[in-house]
Amino acid sequence: MNRPAEFEAPTASVRGLLEKLGEGRLSVRDRLAIPPQEMPAQDPAARRGNMDEVALGYSEEQARLEALRCLQCKNAPCIASCPVGIDIPGFIAEIAAGRYAESLAVLKKSNLFPAICGRVCPQEVQCQATCTVGKSLKSLDKAVSIGRLERFAADRERESGRLEVPAVKPATGKRVAVVGSGPAGLAAAADLAKEGHAVTIFEAFHKPGGVMIYGIPEFRLPKDIVGREIEALEQMGVEIRTNFLVGRTRSLKDLLDRDGFAAVFIGSGAGLPKFMDIPGENLIGVFSANEYLTRSNLMRAYDLQHADTPIFKAKRMAVLGGGNVAMDAARTAVRMGAEKVFLVYRRTEREMPARVEEVAHAREEGVVFRFLESPTRILGDERKRVTGMECLSYTLGDPDASGRRSPVAVPGSEHLLDVDAVIVAIGNESHPLLLQTNPEIAVSRRGNIITDETGKTSMDRVYAGGDIVLGAATVILAMGEGRRAAASINRLLAEE
Amino acid sequence: MNKIIRKVRLSDEVYKIVVEAPLIAAERRPGQFVIVQRDTDFGERIPLTIADADPRAGTITMVFQTVGKSTHNLALLEEGDSIANLLGPLGRPTKIEKVGTVVCVGGGIGAAPLYPIAQGMKKAGNRLVVIIGARNRGLVIMEEEMRAIADELIVVTDDGSYGRKALVTEPLKELCDGDPRPDMVVAIGPPIMMKFCVETTRPFGIHTVVSLNTIMIDGTGMCGGCRVTVGGKTKFVCVDGPEFDGHQVDFSNMLARMGAYKEHENEAHDRCHIDMQVKKLEKERGEKA
Ligand SMILES: Cc1cc2nc3c(=O)[nH]c(=O)nc-3n(C[C@H](O)[C@H](O)[C@H](O)COP(=O)(O)OP(=O)(O)OC[C@H]3O[C@@H](n4cnc5c(N)ncnc54)[C@H](O)[C@@H]3O)c2cc1C
Ligand code: FES
Numbered sequence: 153m154n155r156p157a158e159f160e161a162p163t164a165s166v167r168g169l170l171e172k173l174g175e176g177r178l179s180v181r182d183r184l185a186i187p188p189q190e191m192p193a194q195d196p197a198a199r200r201g202n203m204d205e206v207a208l209g210y211s212e213e214q215a216r217l218e219a220l221r222c223l224q225c226k227n228a229p230c231i232a233s234c235p236v237g238i239d240i241p242g243f244i245a246e247i248a249a250g251r252y253a254e255s256l257a258v259l260k261k262s263n264l265f266p267a268i269c270g271r272v273c274p275q276e277v278q279c280q281a282t283c284t285v286g287k288s289l290k291s292l293d294k295a296v297s298i299g300r301l302e303r304f305a306a307d308r309e310r311e312s313g314r315l316e317v318p319a320v321k322p323a324t325g326k327r328v329a330v331v332g333s334g335p336a337g338l339a340a341a342a343d344l345a346k347e348g349h350a351v352t353i354f355e356a357f358h359k360p361g362g363v364m365i366y367g368i369p370e371f372r373l374p375k376d377i378v379g380r381e382i383e384a385l386e387q388m389g390v391e392i393r394t395n396f397l398v399g400r401t402r403s404l405k406d407l408l409d410r411d412g413f414a415a416v417f418i419g420s421g422a423g424l425p426k427f428m429d430i431p432g433e434n435l436i437g438v439f440s441a442n443e444y445l446t447r448s449n450l451m452r453a454y455d456l457q458h459a460d461t462p463i464f465k466a467k468r469m470a471v472l473g474g475g476n477v478a479m480d481a482a483r484t485a486v487r488m489g490a491e492k493v494f495l496v497y498r499r500t501e502r503e504m505p506a507r508v509e510e511v512a513h514a515r516e517e518g519v520v521f522r523f524l525e526s527p528t529r530i531l532g533d534e535r536k537r538v539t540g541m542e543c544l545s546y547t548l549g550d551p552d553a554s555g556r557r558s559p560v561a562v563p564g565s566e567h568l569l570d571v572d573a574v575i576v577a578i579g580n581e582s583h584p585l586l587l588q589t590n591p592e593i594a595v596s597r598r599g600n601i602i603t604d605e606t607g608k609t610s611m612d613r614v615y616a617g618g619d620i621v622l623g624a625a626t627v628i629l630a631m632g633e634g635r636r637a638a639a640s641i642n643r644l645l646a647e648e
Numbered sequence: 649m650n651k652i653i654r655k656v657r658l659s660d661e662v663y664k665i666v667v668e669a670p671l672i673a674a675e676r677r678p679g680q681f682v683i684v685q686r687d688t689d690f691g692e693r694i695p696l697t698i699a700d701a702d703p704r705a706g707t708i709t710m711v712f713q714t715v716g717k718s719t720h721n722l723a724l725l726e727e728g729d730s731i732a733n734l735l736g737p738l739g740r741p742t743k744i745e746k747v748g749t750v751v752c753v754g755g756g757i758g759a760a761p762l763y764p765i766a767q768g769m770k771k772a773g774n775r776l777v778v779i780i781g782a783r784n785r786g787l788v789i790m791e792e793e794m795r796a797i798a799d800e801l802i803v804v805t806d807d808g809s810y811g812r813k814a815l816v817t818e819p820l821k822e823l824c825d826g827d828p829r830p831d832m833v834v835a836i837g838p839p840i841m842m843k844f845c846v847e848t849t850r851p852f853g854i855h856t857v858v859s860l861n862t863i864m865i866d867g868t869g870m871c872g873g874c875r876v877t878v879g880g881k882t883k884f885v886c887v888d889g890p891e892f893d894g895h896q897v898d899f900s901n902m903l904a905r906m907g908a909y910k911e912h913e914n915e916a917h918d919r920c921h922i923d924m925q926v927k928k929l930e931k932e933r934g935e936k937a
Contacts, residue, residue, distance in 0.1 A: 356868050358688055358733040395735045397868055401671050423870040427882065434877050434901055436908045443871035451865065452690055460692035460718055461865075462909040536904035585869055585887060 166213055169220050173248065180223055184285065188294050189218040196516040200486050203370045203454055206513055207271070215304040219248035221285055222296045229282035230298060236632045238262040240279055244301055255305040256316075263302075264342050264631065265335065267310060267377050270303025272368060272476075273628050274507045310380060317387045321348035326645050329354060329413040331398045331586065334362020335627045336419030336618025338385060339634035340641075344417075345388045347642045352413075353385075354396040359450065362421055363619075364627065366450035367442065369480050371487070372510070375449075399589040408613055414648075415613045415641045418601065419634055422619035423583035427576055428472065432530030437464060437538035441473070441481040441577035448484050466573030468492045470541055471519075472527065473577035474504035479511060481575045482519045493519045494569065498526040498546055498559045524548070524559065528566065530574055541569045580624045598623065607637030615641055650731040653707055659786040661714045662757055663723050664699070670706030672698070672736045678764035679742030679859065679891055682708070683867040684722065685733040692718040695864045695886070697761030697836075698737060708736075711760030711789065738867045739890045742857070744768040748831035749775040751823055752798075753816050753845055755837020756782055759790040761859065762836045769834070770797045777830065778802070779819050781837070785810035816841060817848045824852045833857070835894065839903050846894035858894040860885045862906060876902045 169186070172178040192208040193199075199206050210218065222244040230240040239258050246255035259266040279298045280286065286295025309316065328344050330337045333355040344351045359365050361378045386392065398404055398420075407413045425440035427433050444463070447453040453463035469490045471482040474497035485493045495514065497504060500523045504511060515521065524546040531540045545565035548557040582599040594602045594610035600623055601609055601616040609616050617633030619625055654666040672682060676698050685691040700709035714720045725731065742765050750769045754762040759780050770776045778798040782788045783806045795801050802819045803811030812819070816837070823830055833856040835845035842858040849856045862874040862885045869887035876883055877898035883889065 356735065357866065358685055358693075358735075395733050396671075397735060397738070400737055401675065401735070423868070425870070425872045427872065434875060434882060434905065436905055440872040443865060443873040446865055446871055451692070455690070458690045460690055460721070464908065536901060583869065 166216055166220075170216070170248075173220065178220070183221055183223055184288060186217055186221045188221065189214040189297065189300075191297070191300050193513070196518075199371065200517050203487060205374050206371050207509070209307055210300055210304045215247055215301060216250065218297055218301055219244045222248070223284055225284050229284065230279040230296075233282045234262075234279045235626075235628045236262045236635075238279075238302075240298055243305060244296070244298070247301055247305055252305055252308040256309045259302060259305060260316075260318075263628070264339055264635075265381050265627075266302050267306035268335070268364060268373065268381065269628050269631075270299050270301075270306055271373050271377075272364075272507075272626075273299055274626065275299035276508050278628075310377070315380065315384055315387070317384050318342065318346055320346055320388050323350065324348040324645065326350065326414045327352065327412055328641060328645075329398075329407045329411075329416045330419065331404075331416065332356075332362060332419040332421055332618070332620075333360035333382075333392065334419055334421050334618060334630060335364060336421075336620075336630040336634035337362065337417065338381065339631040340417045340419060340615075340617065340638040341385055341390045341634075342388065343635050343638035344641060345385070345390050347638075347645075349414075349642075349645065350389070350391075352391045352393060354398050354401075355392065355394045356397040357450065358394050360392050360394060362419075366446045367477070367480070369445065369449055369484055371483065372480065397585070399586040404586065404590050404611075404614070414645055415615065417607075417634070417637050417641065418586065418609070418614065418616040418620060419618040419630070420583045420586050420620045422580040422624040424581040424599075425576070426579045426581055428527065428578065430527060430529050432532055432538075433576070435530055435532040435536050435538050437466065437532075437573040438530060439464065439573070439575050441471070441477045441575050442580065444481055444575050445477075445484060448488070454484075454488065463488060464573055466490050466571075468494075468571045469573045469575065470494045470496050470527075470569060470571045471575045471577055472496050473579070474499065474506060475577065475579070476506045476510055477579075478575075478577035479506045479514050479519075481577050483510075483514050483517055485573075485575070486517050486519060490573075494522050494571065495519050496522045496525050496527065496541075496543065496569070498524065499548065499557070500524060503556060522569075526559070526561075527569075527574075531568075538572050538574060541571050541574060542566055543569055580619075582620050582623070603637075606640035607633065608640060613644075650734045652725055652727050652729050652731065655725070655727050658711070658789050662711065662787065662789060663714070664709060664711045664760070665722075665725075666707050666709050667731060667734065668706060669708050669734055669736075670703075672734070673701040673703045673706050673708050676701050676708065676737035677741035678744065678768045679761075680737035680739050681761075681867075681890060682710070682734055682736030682738060683864065684710070684731055686718065686721050686725070686731055688732045691721075691732065693733075693865055693867070694718050694722075695738075695861060695867060695890075697859065697861070697890070699760035699763055701764075709760075711757050713757050735867060738886055740888070742768065742834075742891055744772050746773040749777065749828060751777045751779065751820065751830045751833045753779045753820060753833065753835040753837070753841075754781070754790065754794075755816055755835075755841035756787060757789065758835075758837030758841070758859075759788075759794070762834065763790050763793055765834055765836075766794060767797055775799050777823060779804065779816050780811075781805070781814075781816035781841070782810075783807065815844070817844050820845060820848050824849060824854060830854055834859075839899060839906060842894060843899040843903070846897070846899070850895055856894040857891050858897060859890045860892060860897070860902065861890065862902065863908065876905070 243258040280295040283295035330353045451461035546559040549560040615637040618630035651668045656664045681697045752766040777800045804814040874885040879896035
């Protein structure tokens with residue numbers, strides 16, 4: 153990896169700070185005076201033309217400086233705002249002390265996949281939102297970069313080439329099935345395997361990893377990082393059966409009644425793309441973000457030399473939506489050679505659910521943000537190819553019940569956006585297939601599986617978690633849900 | 649996994665393969681399909697309808713035509729080779745019930761996936777009329793199998809080299825005009841053929857089922873790449889289909905969508921032909937040397 157040479161030079165020498173720390177003389181004032189460390193990134197012009205990871209990670213010196221910024225607060229509000237309750241001051245203190253393996257061990261107590269979460273968690277609305285440093289310096293941007301430090305600790309371990317495989321208890325002889333290999337399924341599988349159960353993961357796709365493999369692009373989450381976590385699972389004895397669609401290849405009932413699985417965890421994700429339901433949506437050149445990203449990531453269509461799967465070439469592309477999925481689609485389109493990529497969002501930047509870093513990166517790469525705008529129809533030519541998109545302008549109205557200001561269309565503001573492709577990234581709903589074939593599993597009105605506080609569904613021995621329960625959520629929440637359900641299954645099986 | 653047990657070249661461009669897939673063989677029902685991917689890293693995922701299955705032997709049969717790069721590469725596999733990935737059975741099975749007289753129309757390789765449906769319709773107690781159509785004699789497939797189960801079999805070819813010189817819609821229209829009228833039609837074949845079958849039966853109001861073979865990626869309802877407009881609504885062929893009421897399908901949109909990557913495909917396919925010629929030449933040279 154070539155790191156740009158000119159990252160911000162530390163103003164205070166790390167050695168001096170460490171000496172003070174060693175002597176117990178490092179004051180809050182000293183810590184607050186250390187400048188926040190920027191993470192080096194690939195140059196925007198260069199990265200528009202490649203799929204390599206954009207954010208390059210801290211150098212050792214940067215990591216230790218950033219770690220020294222943490223005040224080690226006794227009340228640690230960051231821990232409470234982490235969905236899995238990582239001992240954040242604990243792992244950061246180990247980095248400050250240069251004990252990286254110990255740091256990783258602290259992380260792994262609560263988070264199985266820190267290399268992944270360090271890269272994709274929305275830290276600015278979780279741990280970093282409550283950080284005392286950010287509060288003292290009166291800027292959220294100046295909070296301790298907890299995510300970058302998490303990534304650093306995990307990457308150090310990975311770069312050392314060791315593959316840490318958690319210890320596994322003696323075999324219980326009991327089998328558990330896991331449906332889906334996204335973060336929920338992988339986390340559940342890990343905790344079930346540690347307990348000594350024989351775990352089989354069933355995955356519909358030809359590669360495991362769920363959204364982390366088919367949705368989130370290489371330039372944000374390199375696939376070999378996900379691959380390593382999966383490798384560790386396999387070394388723990390977890391069997392992964394790809395090309396296996398539960399509900400079609402084998403029914404859920406058969407897994408329980410005939411194949412000898414004592415329990416099932418469903419982590420099948422929110423895989424049903426939502427469309428706008430406007431005229432012209434089935435024209436050539438309109439895609440769900442799922443399709444566009446799957447072609448590029450899972451099917452590797454970006455590798456024009458080798459891939460058999462084509463990806464649509466567009467000159468001017470509109471991406472509809474304001475979440476991470478929309479950012480990923482827009483940034484992929486840039487890399488696939490689109491001259492102009494518009495991100496069309498109904499509200500304003502403040503309401504966008506995407507990670508702040510992704511928005512900044514998209515902007516640097518030339519994505520044009522069009523706020524307060526939404527399409528009414530997509531236009532096509534006689535060959536049924538997209539030629540443009542008619543949009544309405546919006547203003548923000550009064551806050552709704554959830555406190556979000558809802559967009560209101562401006563009458564008569566119809567105007568045309570000149571594009572030849574449209575990617576719809578307005579969200580995903582729960583994957584219907586498994587539920588269609590298992591009516592005994594209770595679902596909510598929106599199609600999400602209903603579980604109790606242990607993660608159990610209304611069907612005996614069947615548990616669920618992740619996006620299929622929460623609706624489209626996050627990697628860390630999916631993992632947390634997987635672990636909770638695994639703990640319940642472990643209890644259930646221990647009692648028998 | 650997914651070993652090719654038997655491979656038969658049915659004509660210049662049409663191959664039949666029998667593949668080891670015990671779970672799919674046990675679960676599949678008429679009308680369902682599989683997603684096939686030859687190579688894990690860079691292969692394309694393509695849908696192929698299951699033409700037959702033997703649950704005891706644990707095998708499924710697929711018939712395909714080499715129309716693009718991926719089917720071409722598939723045709724290069726020999727008996728004993730394996731297909732890296734095979735997912736299925738996918739889609740909703742055909743609704744098979746006793747309605748009276750059922751006409752099954754198979755165009756080109758469509759006759760293969762039509763076979764298990766025709767079989768099911770016959771078993772359910774229907775009078776079964778089968779029409780098989782092909783461009784020429786060499787492309788007529790499943791004739792013997794169909795003859796064994798059909799009450800009436802009509803074979804047509806475009807060029808008259810075998811059977812009657814006609815398009816499948818001609819005998820179909822005659823049957824619709826006849827007495828008693830068919831109660832149901834099942835048409836499987838190239839999109840354009842299905843479209844014309846649907847137009848043929850529309851004035852008679854005869855329920856006509858078609859099986860759509862759109863572009864797909866996952867085959868599980870995750871991407872929407874397979875979507876079509878049916879009765880004014882968007883449907884996903886892989887999970888809502890593959891079979892639909894033909895009178896409701898917007899064929900012109902579907903035909904256009906299937907050509908979304910034409911330029912890319914033509915280029916890739918051309919490259920494939922060139923590669924194959926080069927290989928052949930190299931082999932010949934090698935043999936001479
Ligand atoms: C493009 C994109 C970008 C995102 N970016 C972020 C981000 O930056 N940060 C973040 O925290 N979150 C992000 N998310 C959300 C996050 O990825 C999801 O919340 C998370 O992956 C959900 O995990 P899961 O395990 O529940 O399901 P998934 O990851 O969706 O995995 C489900 C798996 O189950 C398989 N499956 C489904 N049905 C069956 C069946 N019947 N049989 C067998 N297998 C089946 C699917 O093929 C899939 O592999 C993003 C999502 C997308 C789409
Ligand atoms: S093939 Fe992806 S949804 Fe049908």
